[in-house]
Amino acid sequence: MLNMDLDFIKKLIKPAKTKIVFLVMDGLGGLPNYQTNLTELETANTPNLDLLAKKGICGLQQPVAPGITPGSGPGHLALFGYEPIKYQVGRGVLSALGINFDLKPQDIACRGNFCTVNENGFVTDRRAGRIPTDKNKQLCELLRKIEIPGIDIIIETVKEYRILLVWRGENLSENIIDTDPQEIGKKPLQPKAKSKDAESTAIIVNNFLDKAREKLSEHSPANMILLRGFSKKPNWPSMKESFGLNCAAIAAYPMYKGIAKLLGMNILETGETISEEFSTLEKYWNDYDFFYLHIKKTDSSGEDGLFDKKVSVIEELDTQIPRLTNLNPDVIVVSGDHSTPSLLKYHSWHPVPTILWSKHCRSDKVEKFGERDCICGGLGSRYPSCDLMPLALANAMRLEKFGA
């Protein structure tokens, strides 16, 4: 079968007044606890999600490819129908979008981490003891004093140990390797060029890092920075262009706002709690066709290895489901961007439980929302995540028939 692509779908889009909601529990999928043999989702008491699973069609989506552990970017892009191997975006660009930084087409963005190096220059902490955001701001002031002739280097605080660097000037290239060695006990890598045309950029970055090392030398634990994800803002079709949808994102964390913005969604002001996010959904209900509502804490509790915490976040979300169904959406999708099993304390490759509900979804025999129940769902046990958006559009009566 030919790959389903955005151009193919675009030709079939027809106007409608229907509303679609994507409820994305970050890192939703899990692994069974050794004692109970139940995953976080299977452990959670979720009467409202179970009812939705029973009325809807279920399955497990595979965001990128078999065995591939997705980052947040690819995981979300796949959910929204953008094939993540084709639509790749650097972490630098995501960081920029996430703090509302207005990247110009020629800008090179990269993400920076404050880190700790020892007297020999070896990394001892890749996150500089997770310094507070205020400290980050002070250090950024220092770094802004570095000058490199012929180029503007814009430095912005993101959060805790994370910063954004934007390289603005003539003939800069994004083809620079990450300097983050990804493990402690190693030296930061040299910012080498991946292509001939990036060599002058590599010299500039190297020059900057030498000066940064000097400026930060007295500021342990944040006495160096690691750079990664050199990238330019991609020029992708928006979800409005691809699917004819007026889209809104309800997300509290910068990264997710960034992804949403990249696809042309409007970012709605919201609070950090799940309940506040649902209030935002209610407030703007009449203004959009498509809502992306992002729940962060399923992922962060998974990454921290907190099984019970992740269970309670899922249960908290479950209590809010009636607020969603009371709005009478036409299509509800509940899933995640990837799995984050508490057992692994990290993103994983495991496929992600999904519910798709509409009046015309043709429900299956799944009666409970959980990893193993979803295996026998009608969507399939390891279906490509990019299938979800066309299925949601079909269920929202937004696609024309193909062919005579």
Added chain:
Amino acid sequence: MLNMDLDFIKKLIKPAKTKIVFLVMDGLGGLPNYQTNLTELETANTPNLDLLAKKGICGLQQPVAPGITPGSGPGHLALFGYEPIKYQVGRGVLSALGINFDLKPQDIACRGNFCTVNENGFVTDRRAGRIPTDKNKQLCELLRKIEIPGIDIIIETVKEYRILLVWRGENLSENIIDTDPQEIGKKPLQPKAKSKDAESTAIIVNNFLDKAREKLSEHSPANMILLRGFSKKPNWPSMKESFGLNCAAIAAYPMYKGIAKLLGMNILETGETISEEFSTLEKYWNDYDFFYLHIKKTDSSGEDGLFDKKVSVIEELDTQIPRLTNLNPDVIVVSGDHSTPSLLKYHSWHPVPTILWSKHCRSDKVEKFGERDCICGGLGSRYPSCDLMPLALANAMRLEKFGA
């Protein structure tokens, strides 16, 4: 995974004396009735199909792609192993083939609908009150009097309000937009050229339409025509070339004969009832390797929203199954070209229940032929329809081993 394509399969074809039957219930898939929560197929009493499902391997096929509602052309092409996004055919060509019209390679065919326009030229009925076929024939006589210098315009009655127009001449192009506005309250569209080389053709079509409007002006409700699907006969490999099969089609309706002819099948004379179609199957049993038997009324009752009627058509088909099994075919496939839920009164994107039976099919645990039972079948819950033909060939012992 690499795409399975016809060239790949062709190299593995080996001769055999086995027989394959594809029983295609048009629009077979449905949606559950609100009262009973059972689909048309789940409601129908089908002891013979259930037995076949139990002995066979089941699943749900997705003809084109997730969320895509197939027209009859793409739905059938996929069943027969022709990737429907690659093998696209215009409605004009299908209409021509369906009435046994011998299209020449340079001919441009399009489908015409008699329609009703009001005094201001706005379409008030896209099907001219479904005029009887006899009236259609009289009006075609009128239209045949129109003369355009340098070109033959051949006009043929199809059925009720539908006609075929074939434009025969030098340097004609199929790149002309449909004039059918697809909804009432709009004027017919101008037959514009989609490419530079089609501009002279567009002028000819426009000229013809002006004269047709005049000729038909006193013949309300059929006082205008709408054209769509301008197309040339494609030059595809036949099923004999692709699969080494001598194929026969048993279909009562023009469209399906047309599709079969496009793939090089022989069209067998048959009656309109299911029983007559099975008699045709029996009559020609010794003459072919592959039979396509098409049941239309599952789709037409679905399109008319007649749930109970669709149930009874399925039950009627079920009673004929022993006549098929008594012929001792080697492979039986029972499925549809798409779903047509009575609830939606239209084709839909929902995957289509399938049985594949042979002595070597390796049956699954499915015991009843229904949408939700098929989800757990061995063929998969949303498998590409193009998988079916290679599986049928394998079960008919018609494919060599691949590789040493």
